[in-house]
Amino acid sequence: MKKKRLSPKVALVGNPNCGKTALFNALTGSRQKVANYAGVTVERKEGLFISPAGTKVKLVDLPGTYSLRARSPDEEVTRDVVLGKMEDEAVPDAIICVADATNLRLNLRLVLEMKKLGLPIILALNMMDEAEKLGMAVDASELSAALGVPVVPTIAIRKEGIQGLVNQIDRTLPIAEVEGLIPHHGACEWTEPSSHDLRDYHREVEAILAQAISKPARPHTATHRLDKLLLHPAAGLFILFALLFFVFQAVFSWAAWPMDLIDGGIGLLTEAINSLLPDGALKSLIVDGVIAGVGSVVIFLPQILVLFLFIQLLEDSGYMARAAFLLDKMMGGVGLHGRAFIPLLSSFACAVPGIMAARTIENRADRIATIMIAPLMTCSARLPVYTLIIAAFVPNQNVMGGWIGLPGLVMFGLYAAGILSALLVALLLKQTILKGAREPLLMELPAYRLPRPRNVALGLYDRAKAFLTRAGTTIFALMIIVWFLGTFPAAPLDATEPAINYSIAGMIGHALEPILAPIGFNWQIAMALVPGMAAREVAVGVLGTIYALSDSGDALQSSLASVLAQSWSLPTALSLLAWFVFAPQCMATLGVVKRELNSWLWPFIMFFFLTTLAYVASFATFRAATAFFGG
Amino acid sequence: MPKLQQKPVPLGSLHKGAKAEIVGLDETGIKTTLRKGELERRLIEMGLVEGTEVEILHEGFPKRDPIAVRAGTSTVALRRAEADAILVHKLSEPQR
Known part of the structure; x- marks a missing residue:
């Protein structure tokens, strides 16, 4: 290699569920950063650690895979990185293959395939504690002799064997450096294996296992017993839905007080700046x-953190694959893949991470169908709008024998309307433009494992960082544009209307009014929808500004609610609720769809069909409500 | 275990509790989005290869689909439609 590398790069490769990420965390601790690979939106996780010999080693965690024959965007990354085909990414100096010791067959087949790459390989025999618990006796030195690669037993979650692994990295890397003088280390002999080659690999694996394993593992009886309940056609589905209901409750109730805290903090900050800065454009821009x-x-x-906490727990425990199993047939009824469940669940917090989670779906048509309906799951940004209108128009009384409050029931109805329309849209898409059979399920159901707090915490930390980075960059820029549109040109001195009325946003609102009049929207609503493009919840703030209120947060919502109750008719309010069920205007969502599918066509289609749906739904709601309640 | 019969049957036709040995893979006639030969290769990669003993552990809902199959030390979920590409000799019938 021509380039002089100061710190060698080691890549982690392994099957899904082999404990690869736990091993990555154990090796690098918090010294890791998550970014995207150039041109694709697959996450690139890199960390650093210092080996006992004092070498600074860069460690890259590659997406889990069963083979180098890439089948999804994630697996393509793994293949391209180890083959040195990835842009801006040097070939790794060595590879650590991570294998679950209790499930060696599939893992070792991948190791044999990796050996063809001609790169130095170390096999980390992970989850050795579990193997022992299952009465398994595996001889690491026999395995090493049979495979022709160094084998190190590890227990990633307890840092045991990590020392042995880093020592082995030190032994392997100098060899790699010498060999590194020749381009590509050993010659890469990997070609895409045929089914015949794959059978040969399997025969080889069986021979190696017979040599290295003196006592096979007993079956996971605990997992089997749990599955008897959790995969039961009736009890299993009931537990799944109960769990989802609980997650929902938690997202709204657990997050309430930290949200109040942030709200209070924002209020204090606003006050501080209000008193510090003189009135003017700068202050207006900042505040x-x-x-x-x-x-x-x-x-x-x-x-978002509460939701991701649950997603992480469900994933780490092995339950997520069960959820996909349980829902596969039912979701198949509308042409969706069982794996679509995870992206759709995430979309209740925000469609952006939801759409990104759709990457695990290999087939493009299935993936597009999932992405297209993700924005129909009611995201948390629509909650402030729902809350405001419900507070203004829905009487707080109990129905159904006093058990359920009417506001809660309306809220539930709005969520249900979103889900039902998503299913209908999926059905329609799969019957027309995304026709075709579903891609096969073929998914391993891993043994249940207790999630490790450390891994969960690191995962959540990554999420929080990504979200705040986005808020600090994209949303920050959008907000400045929105502020500009809402502020300039300034109101004339003899203005009788709120200032926003004279601004560009105001002009857009007035221009839109004739189009939106048939669905009962006045110019104030039309105007609020414009900045709502950047973030839906901003619509509440804009309505507040327009109705000449200066409060923010809860104070604004309660007082604004009473103003709205007097100035809007009930049909208008219901129409706006219907509009927000489909709420087509979110630039972040459209942006991520463009990035994920690498095409402007799909965000365009999404915007068009969501707008149509919203308009039709609002029109129907407005007309029906007008006929029923009177205008 | 004595083999109950010698004529291979598709894995997708078995019920929960049945044990069988894989004797062949044949994806002809299976409707799939995958290119030719791909389903076969994926099945092998998931350990569903000739000589492997399998057991139907769980069935989904509705129509008892998909199925969870124990193959060696791993458990694989797949739909009956694709399981029909796997030909097996039955080893034992489910106890009812």
Whole structure:
């Protein structure tokens, strides 16, 4: 290699569920950063550690895979990195293959395939504690002799064997450096294996296992017993739905007080700046543009973290694959893949991470169908709008024998409307433009494992960082644009209407009014929808500004609610609720769809069909409500 | 265990509790989005290869689909439609 490398790079490769990420965390601790690979949106996780010999080693965690024949965007990354085909990414100096000791067959087949790459390989025999518990006796030196690669037993979650692994890295890397003088180390002999080759690999694996394993593992009886309940056609589905209900409750109730805290903090900051800066454009930019805008997004951090906490727990425990199993047939009824469940669940917090989670779906048509309906899951940004209108128009009384409050019931109905329409849209898409059979399920159901707090915490930390970075960059920029549109040109001195009325946003609102009049929207609503493009919840703030209120947060919502109750008719309010069920206007969502599918066509289609749905739903709601309640 | 019969049957036709040995893979006639030969290769990669003993552990809902199959030390979930590409000799019938 021509380039002089100061710190060698080692890549982690292994099957899904082999404990690869836990090993990565054990090796690098918090010294890791998550970014994207150039051109694709697959996450690139890199960390650093110092080997006992004092070498600074860069460690890259590659997406889990069963083979180098890439089948999804994630697996393509793994293949391209180890083959040295990835842009801006040097070939690794060595590879650590991670294998679950209790499930060696599939893992070792991958190791044999990796050996063809001609790169130095170390096999980390992970989860050795579990193997012992299952009465398994595996001889690491026999395995090493049979495979022709160094084998190190590890227990990633307890840092045991990590020392042995880093010592082995020190032994392997100098060899790699010498060999590194020749381009590509050994010659790469990997070609895409045929089914015949794959059978040969399997025969080889069986022979190696017979040599290295003197006592096979007993079956996971605990997992089997749990599955008897959790995969039961009736009990299993009931538990799944109960669990989802609980997650929902938690997202809203656990996140309530930290959200109040952030809200209070934003309020204090606004006051401080209000008293520090003189009135003028700068102050308006900072207070109305940056703080109000970015603040209204950052406030959802607690909800997103609670949701991701559950997703992480469900994933780490092995339950997520069971959920996909349980729902596969039912979701198949509308043409969706069982794996679509995870992206759709995430979309209840925000469609952006939800759409990104759709990467695990290999087939493009299935993936597009999932992405297209993700925005129909009611994201948390729509909650402030729902809350405001419900507070203004829905009487707080109990129905159904006093058990359920009417506001809660309306809220539930709005969520249900989103889900039902998503299913209908999926069905329609799969019957028309995304026709075709579903891709096969073929998914391993891993043994249940207790999630490790450390891994969960590191995962959540990554999420929080990514979300705040986005708020600090994209949303920050959008908010400044929105503020600009809402502020300039300034109102004339003899203005009788609120200033926003004279601004560009105001002009857009007035221009839109004739189009939106048939669905009962006045110019104030039309105007609020414009900045709502950047972030839906901003619509509440804009309505507040327009109705000449200067409060923010809860104070604004309660007082604004009473103003709205007097100035809007009930059909208008219901129509706006219907509009927000489909809420087509979110630039972040459209942006991520463009990035994920690498095409402008799909965000365009998404915007068009969501707008149509919203308009039709609002029109129907407005007309029906007008006929029923009177205008 | 004595083999109950010698004529291979598709894995997708078995019920919960049945044990069988894989004797062949044949993806012809299976409707799939994958290119030719791909389903076969994926099945092998998931350990569903000739000579492997399998057991149907769980069935989904509705229509008892998909199925969870124990193959060696791993458990694989797949739909009956694709399981039909796997030909097996039955080893034992489910106890009812």
